[in-house]
Amino acid sequence: MPGEATEFAPAKVNLTLHVLGKRPDGYHELESLVVFADADASDRLTLAPGPALELSVTGPTAGVSGPTDDNLVLKAARLLAERVPGLKAGHFTLEKNLPVAAGLGGGSSDAAAALRLLARANGLAVDDARLRQAARLTGADVPVCLDPRPRIMRGIGEILSAPLTLPKLPAILINPRVAVPTPAVFKALAAPPLAATVQPDEALSGIKDEAALVSALEQRRNDLETPAIGIQPVIAEVIAALRASAACHFARMSGSGATCFSLFASAQAAQSAARALRAAHPGWWVQETAFN
Numbered sequence: 001m002p003g004e005a006t007e008f009a010p011a012k013v014n015l016t017l018h019v020l021g022k023r024p025d026g027y028h029e030l031e032s033l034v035v036f037a038d039a040d041a042s043d044r045l046t047l048a049p050g051p052a053l054e055l056s057v058t059g060p061t062a063g064v065s066g067p068t069d070d071n072l073v074l075k076a077a078r079l080l081a082e083r084v085p086g087l088k089a090g091h092f093t094l095e096k097n098l099p100v101a102a103g104l105g106g107g108s109s110d111a112a113a114a115l116r117l118l119a120r121a122n123g124l125a126v127d128d129a130r131l132r133q134a135a136r137l138t139g140a141d142v143p144v145c146l147d148p149r150p151r152i153m154r155g156i157g158e159i160l161s162a163p164l165t166l167p168k169l170p171a172i173l174i175n176p177r178v179a180v181p182t183p184a185v186f187k188a189l190a191a192p193p194l195a196a197t198v199q200p201d202e203a204l205s206g207i208k209d210e211a212a213l214v215s216a217l218e219q220r221r222n223d224l225e226t227p228a229i230g231i232q233p234v235i236a237e238v239i240a241a242l243r244a245s246a247a248c249h250f251a252r253m254s255g256s257g258a259t260c261f262s263l264f265a266s267a268q269a270a271q272s273a274a275r276a277l278r279a280a281h282p283g284w285w286v287q288e289t290a291f292n
Contacts, residue, residue, distance in 0.1 A: 003048070003049045003121075004046060004047065004048045004049075005046070005047050005117055005120060005121065006044060006045065006046045006047075006117075007044075007045050007113040007116050007117050008039045008042040008043070008044055008045075008113065009042055009043040009044065009045055009106070009109035009110045009112065009113040009145075010036040010037045010038065010039065010041065010042040010109060010148055011036065011037040011041045011042060011098055011104040011105070011106065011109065011173065011259075011289075012034055012035075012036055012104055012105030012108065012109055012141060012144065012145055012148070012255075013034070013035050013036070013037060013104065013171075013173070013254045013255075013261050013291060014032045014033070014034055014103070014222060014254045014255045015032075015033040015034070015035055015213075015217055015252070015254075015261075015291075016031075016032055016033045016204075016217065016220040016221065016222060017030065017031075017032045017221075017222040017223060017224055017255065018030065018031045018032070018201070018220065018221065018223055019186075019189060019191050019223040019224065020194060020195075020198050021191055021192055021193055021194030021195055021198075022191045022192065022193055022194060023156075023194050024193075024194075027156045028156070028186060028191055029154075029155060029156070029194050029198065030153065030154065030155070030156065030157070031152065031153070031154050031198075031200065031201055032152070032153045032154075033150070033151075033152055033153075033204050033220075034144055034150065034151055034152070034153050035150045035166065035169070035291040035292065036109075036145075036148040036149070036150070036291065036292055037171070037173065037287075037289040037290070037291060037292075038289045038290045038291075038292065040287065040288070040289050041097075041098065041173055041287045041289040042097065042098065042109070043059070043094060043095060043096055043097050043098055043106060043109065043110050043113070044059075044094075044095040044097070045073065045092060045093070045094050045095070045110060045113040045114060045117065046092065046093045046095075047089075047090055047091070047092055047114075047117040047118070047121065048090050048091045048093070049088060049089075049090040049121065050089075050090035050091050051090075052089075052090075052091075053074065053077055053078070053081070053089045053090070053092075054090075054091040054092065055068050055071055055073055055074050055091070055092045055093075055094060056068075056091070056092070056093045056094070057071070057093075057094045057096055058093065058094070058095050058096065059094070059095040059096035059097050060096070060097055061096045061097065061098065061099060061100050062094075062096045064100045065094075065096050065100050065107075066100070071094070071107070071110070072107045072108065072110055072111035072114075072138055072139060072142070073092050073094060073110050073111055073113075073114040074092075075111065075138050075139075076111035076112075076114045076115050076134055076135070076138040076142065077089055077092070077114055077115075077118060079133075079134040079137050079138055080115060080118055080130065080131065080134040082134075083130040083133060083134060084122060084124070084130055087118065087122055088118075088121050088122050089118065089121075090121075092114060092117075094110060096110075099175040099177065099259060099285050101179055101180070101181070101182075102175045102255075102257075102258060102259040103180070103253065103254045103255030103256050103257045103258065103259045104173070104175075104254060104255065104259050105141045105144075105145060105255065107139070108138075108139050108140075108141035108142045108145050109141075109145045109148070111135070111138045111139065111142050111145070112135060112142050112145035112146045112148070113145075115131055115134060115135055115138075115142075115146060116146070119131055126146065126147060131146070132146070136158055140156045140157035140158070141157050142157075143157060143158055143160060144157060144160055147163070149163040149164070149292070150163060150164040150165075150166045150291075150292065151163055151164060152164070152200075152201070152204060152205070154200065161205065164204070164205060164207075165208065166207060166208075166213060166291075166292075167208070167209055167210045167213065168290050168291070168292060169210060169213070169263050169290060169291040169292075170263070170264045170265070170266055170267045170269065170270040170288075170290050171261055171262060171263050171264060171270060171288070171289055171290060171291050172242065172245075172261065172262050172264065172270050172273060172274050172277070172286065172287065172288050172289070173254075173259055173260070173261050173285075173286075173287045173289060174238050174241070174242065174259065174260050174261075174262075174277065174281075174284055174285065174286050174287075175258055175259040175260075175284065175285040176232075176234045176235070176237070176238050176258055176281075176283070176284050176285075177283060177284065177285060178232045178234055178235075178258050179232075179258075180228050180231055180232050180235075180256060180257040180258045181231075182255075182256040184231055185224050185227050185228050185231065185256045185257065186224070186227075186256075188227035188228075188230055188231060189223060189224060189227045191223075201220075203216065204216055210249070210263070214249050214250045214263065217250055217252070218250070222252055222253055222254070222255075224253070224255070224256045224257065225252065225253040225257070228253060228256060228257035228258065229253075229257075232257065232258050234258070235253055235257055235258050235260065238253075238258070238260045238284070239251050239252065239253065239260050241277060241280070241281065242260060242261075242262035242273075242277075243262070245262065245264075245273035245276065245277065246269065246272070246273060247264050247265040247266070247269035247272075247273070248262045248263070248264060248273065249262075249263045249264060249265060250262065250263045251263075261291075263291075267288075267290065270288045270289075270290075271288050273288075274286050274287070274288040
């Protein structure tokens with residue numbers, strides 16, 4: 001269709017996730033090293049210009065993505081329209097490939113892709129304050145997904161470092177197709193009140209090679225992994241299966257789960273391990289990819 005444009009909405013992966021404490025407003029203060037998967041682990045969003053704002057959802061996980069009217073794509077578009085008079089929009093088609101509610105920020109990445117498409121259609125710069133405000137109001141993970149490059153994310157997601165230069169990381173993502181509600185994970189964590197002063201972790205900013213990154217990850221953690229395993233013990237099985245794979249350098253849960261990731265020595269090693277894991281666990285969602 002003339003004027004049609006498409007954006008990938010890549011999976012967001014939390015290589016680390018430190019919960020620094022519970023704030024007086026009820027939110028949790030976080031610090032997380034975030035990377036994004038290649039297009040082979042992403043949703044795909046297309047915008048066809050038109051007079052009305054509409055959304056159609058297709059793809060393998062469309063059936064579990066929830067009511068269309070509640071989709072973050074529409075929420076982001078409406079919030080931007082409130083800030084940009086005469087915003088040109090149209091019909092969005094979302095191809096939903098990523099598992100839903102899986103610790104991969106899929107809905108947030110979809111919303112960020114919608115904002116990028118609308119910015120392109122309306123001649124808005126990616127650093128336009130109205131675009132970034134719409135991203136913040138749409139959801140805590142949307143700002144980091146707006147320009148999907150490795151960053152350190154702090155606060156409740158609104159404080160972002162400059163983009164980091166990390167090595168390309170061959171990887172596997174696995175979701176055992178179980179639900180892990182984020183509020184239940186934070187409740188099980190029972191984080192203490194946030195301390196008055198928190199020193200930011202600056203050591204991750206200078207990492208240039210995979211060996212240094214793996215060493216840094218081994219010294220850090222995902223604070224939500226243990227409570228998530230308490231809710232869905234199969235997560236521990238996924239991590240164990242990844243760690244047992246040949247040439248696996250590191251494995252951990254992403255976000256609030258249940259998706260887990262592993263880093264590999266090469267793309268070939270990741271592909272070989274993914275084939276073996278699919279055969280051994282046909283009920284799991286298994287995707288080889290690379291993180292950028």
